[in-house]
Amino acid sequence: MIFISPLLLAISTNIVTLSVFLSYGIKKIHLSKSNTILLAIVTSVSTFASMYIGKLILSLIDPKISNIFGAILLSYIGISFIIEYIRLEKKRLGYDTSFYYESSFKYKNILDNPYILNLNKSHNISLKECLALSAAISLNNIYTNFAASITGVNLSISVFLNFIISILFVYIGYFNRDINLSNLLIKYSNCISGSALIAFGIYEIFV
Secondary structure, three states, X not given: OOOHHHHHHHHHXXXXXXXXXXXXXXXXOEOOHHHHHHHXXXXXXXXXXXXXXXXXXXXXXXXXXXXHHHHHHHHHHHHHHHXXXXXXXXXXXXXXXXXXXXXXXXXXXXXXXXXXHHOOOOOEOOHHHHHHHHHHHHHHHHHHHHXXXXXXXXXXXXXXXXXXXXXXXXXHHHHOOOHHHHHHHHHOHHHHHHHHHHHHHHHHHHO
């Protein structure tokens, strides 16, 4: 049972990684093995840091209260991902989305359109581009990892599983040859992430 929550966390936070590398897989843009390891290390260090802060706060409040608060926060983050999916879909269809909240952070642009990191069309992600992408994924997951740690999710197992699953999702993105499936997963990545986080939050309330 101790592995279930860290596994759910690692999968839900790395859906964005899968989406990015499905996009790169379609365009045959590659990340070297060393840079893949670097990406996994950077996102895992970020996972550790954000969860460690949550653990510090956890020690100051009642575990029952913190568990409920963390679970609600996870569900709220999940809802925000689903709303972001709706916003992007309406924007794609030409509807006015000015009344939606739109993040001004640059990392969101990288995740929504990962091709902007490879404007030179070299079909290879450089070290600098890899670090920018790693930072974007890490920033995207800070609040989720923080909320998960407040519910009491095991820190060390979460960091280890994040490292493994981030590498796994990079290669799944590259080696998937079904372009229609890739486009479908990319399109619904925010919706999938949001649904997974809501389910994760509900699960955490009852464990």
